[in-house]
Amino acid sequence: MLADTATRGSDSRMTVIAFCFTFGFAVIIGQLVRYQVLEHSRLEQEANHERIRERELPARRGYIADIHGNPLAINGVQWNISVSPPLIPNSKKEPLAYRLASLLELPRDQVYAALTADRPWVLLATHVDQQVGEAIMDLGVHGITCEPKPVRHYPEASLFAHLVGFVNETGDGFYGVEGYYNPALKGNPGTKLFEQDPAGYQIPIPSLAESAPRPGPNLILTVDRNIQQIVREELERALQEFGAEKGTVMVMNPKTGAIMASYSTPTYDPNHFGEADPPVLSDPAVSGIWEPGSIMKVVTWGGGLDSGTISPGTTFYDDGALEVGGRVIYNWDRKGRGLVTMEEGLIQSLNTVAAFISTSMGTDRFYNYLRRFGFGTTTGVDLAGEVPGMMRQPGDSNWFPSDLGINAFGQGIAVTPLQMITAVSAVANHGILMRPYIVHQFVTEDENGQEQVTQVEPMSIRRAISREAADTLTEMMVTAVEREGYSKAHVDGYRIAGKTGTAQIPTAYGYHPTDTIASFVGFAPADDPQFAILVRLERPTASPWGTQTAAPTFRAIAERLFVYLQIPPDDIRLAGQ
Template sequence: MVTINKLSVTVRKRIFVLFILVLICSVLLGLRTAWVQVFHNNKYQNKALEQRLREVKVEPKRGIIYDRNKVELAVSASSDTVVAAPKDIDNHQQVAQQLSKILDMSKSEIHQRITKNASAVYVERKISEEQTKQIQQLDLDGIYFTEESKRFYPKGNLASHLLGFAGVDSQGLQGIEYYYDRYLRGEPGKISIENDAIGRKIPNGIKDYVAPDDGTNVHLTIDHVLQYITERELDKAMKEHDAQAATIIMMNPETGGVLALANRPTYNPNQFTEYSAELWRNRAISDTYEPGSTFKIITASAALEEGVVHPNDKFYCPGHIEVAGQTIHCWKEGGHGKQTFSEVVENSCNPGFVQVGERVGTEKFDNYIRAFGFGKKTGIDLPGEAKGLLYSSNNIGPVELATISFGHGISVTPMQLITAISAVANDGQLLEPHLVKEIVEKDGSLIKKIEPQLVRKVISNKTAATVRKLLTGVVEEGSGKKAKVKGYKIGGKTGTAKHYGKKLYDASFVGMLPADDPKLVALVVMYGVDSYPYYGSQVAAPIFHNVVKDAVRYLELPPGNDSKEEEEKTESVEQVKVPNVKNMTLDKAEEVLIERGLEVKLEGRGNKIIEQVPKAGVIVNEASTVILFFSGNEDRKDNYQVTVPKLKGLKLSEARDLLGDLGLQIEIKSRGNVISKQKPNPGLTVGSEDKIKVWLSY
């Protein structure tokens, strides 16, 4: 009996414990149910909805790219994309077979896509209207359409290198399309469709459509008419000359806005995948080349700004010049002889510019080169810009300084060069070049306006005006004659540079007009010319003429004053004997020189003049520069050396006059009336105090 009672008590205890455990579990289960269904009801409802919804992204339309006159250069059109819901398809093989007949895809490729373990997959994107109609007529289960945006370039290959192109996902890949992608692309929308547990579409189920936010519109500084003119002339030039490539850029120097930018060879951005990626490259900003004599504009600007040369200063070119044991030749056999600096620029004389570069000096010249923007990116709003190649200042020796002074031993991009020359055209103000004028919302509201950005003031207004005047001589009387446009004063410079180790040449011309107040600057570069003629004066200057002739008519730029009165402004230059100002105070020396109509350049600081160049008694042109040296700066005289002229064959009187003009003295070593020998030899440089020894014969 006792045993039975103990067993009964044990059973009851166990039942009680079991009851408590069940009760606790029930309470916990109830709390959990309340937690899920009451407190987190929205969260789990949304999760359930997400499991039932299938989303398809809807691409926005990219913004329109306009030229400066609102002509469309890049637009987006609606295009259908084929989407498959694999779980809705009954016979995948049959569907793949039917679609392959319409789409440019193999049956196996389509079958692979529509059998993926996914709620929705792309079959083919951005198909034609005809393909859409054919697929719709098949009425295939599980095959749907979504609308996407397809990029189209209505002008074909016009401005292709600056516009670039967009990929299949409407992402910018090159040019303006890439650089301004964040504005052009917009925000995608979506379509949501409700399905049951096994993926079938629920009739009258939830369908949600979130509209995409289309991209904003970009307005360029480019003018499509000017762009057409440049590309037309490039096509003609490529047929006429055997060249590897070519570039033309037109710029407004007062704003830095690029009016036209074209390269050859080119491509059509509507079918960019059919072209080599090499053709996509924008060589106007990404390729470097030796500028040749066009770079002499920078040398002249630096020298005039530093006051080490004046347009009336005298030089002599015997056809070559010796620098640190190296012979540098002039392009003209026999040289240009005696000439003023104006004529040095007009004649594009290499020995003359070597002397000018030496006067400026390595450190100052390097500073000017970099101040004009060479050796670094211009900041143009395009991807892939190159910096160009410069010597480090520590590696510029006498020979390097000499070659850089006439545009060799330095590599620049076309954009760097036209930007620098535009600074000369714009009174010495270097502006950041740009291609976009403004960015505008779809409703017309302004998002961003691109204003001219001043980088720095490189040279003075006076220097810039003097350089422009010198450059008009190049076009009027010098190597740039074939660039002339009737009725317009044009300042410009030709350039020719040989490829190292190859018989290939880069021919170029850069010019500005009207020269007294430029509104247009244009650069023409023909790369790798291997036919004759290959000079910039024969190849690039005529192209510049053809481009600018039509451009000024279109832009309605008024012609300048081309009357006789204007021509007669080139008055005869009077000559002056240089006075002796050594040992004078600075104030007294300046007073004496200015009274004689001479310019003054100071080397160093102080109050007493120790040396002067040219020396006293030399006959120079009015407004020539006299260099005054203070104590401690006498060694700078070496920068103002004179090139020894060729005297052989001259009469003694002729030799005296020539040497006197150059500030050199003569020492006669034998009797006679005609010079038969001289020392130093022609082409060497000497100081103004040095004597030229001559031997005479009868």
């Protein structure tokens, strides 16, 4: 054949090309071996490093409810709305700006400016309500992102603001129950080990590891929404009627120490805590202190009776003034009563008698009783921000011998409303001081979703005074209420034990000449106390006296509590026994 030589030449040339291919494939195989075998672990590690992430799975915060299960703090969702201008067609921007502006209640120009911004992503609005956010999602526009943000809702708004507190932007609770139980309420966050895409989203394969978050326990409080409502109405009525600036009312079960209600003004709406005046945030019932004045005499008389220093019939000649440690102590009207019994001294709230009791007891015994009633330390209540008050004692550099006299009627010592009502509740509870508390039940969910309820048992701290001393003191307080002077606290058909106070307000230059803090503390029914009430009104203008302002407020609340708690009048109740 003619083409023989050419063909043979072509064959050898084809061999050359075939060799080139063999070489090429060999190089590729070499490269594959290099990367997939020799450097496999290094490359795999690098790939995992850029792709595997650990993310915290937030735990559900426990909700908070009152003793009947009415929600006080629950979890909800708000939205952060953002837009990606490049993803939205220009023709749609005008009508879309109109829709978004009306939904978000924003100026249309502002929305349009965001939609046409030369940026890949613009945050349009935060804290958007759930319904509005869902309406925006329903628009179904590609390029609008609705990011859910967990948010705490307080259905009762300001009613429980001080007791419950609030949760801030980062999910931490402050003040009240939210603050005290913050670590528990938060629960234990879970973690998720997953693989992400470059934008940080999980790629659609199962997570490498996942531990489920454990939700925080739900808290059932000892408070009753209806009692709280009664307390608020009556306190606000009193503030208006008596022209007072501020006030606090607490209601406690004296047998257990359970806080049934606690309301102070001024208050705030925890749903909008950011708009509140910062000093308003803390709870005056546990964080506020004042010189209580005459209601402190309950403690002085209690100590005197228990120590045997006095009995109700012990007499003292009151000439209107008594000198203690170089300081002269006067009665509220600067008048002497002559020979008076200890009972009369309490009823008429005589400062001279109080100083007589404390000086007769001596410093050691008197301050020992203050401590036994819980003053000078925190009560241990499960509310955030509790302060111990200010109690100077012998041995302290700023303690003066005259303090022994003035402390006996509540001057020179500052206490919290909670300390005061807890101490008086000890008298109601036959002398045993209970630890005040606010959480009634912890409700947790186990792995199977079963609710487990842990009941909080009332806890006694110590015996403050003997049963006999406490009962005797109670009878004296009942007489005090029934006597003319306190009649404004009296409720027909019920024996009420109580004590008024009219405290002067200390300033940098001695006590304020006119302003007072009026207070009343009491409990009922006297033989089987169902509630103790503390009323504290700051600077009432209608009358400076506790008898004229705090006492009627106490009565208004007590009247409604007898009805609400279905406590029959004493004669009916005692006849039935």
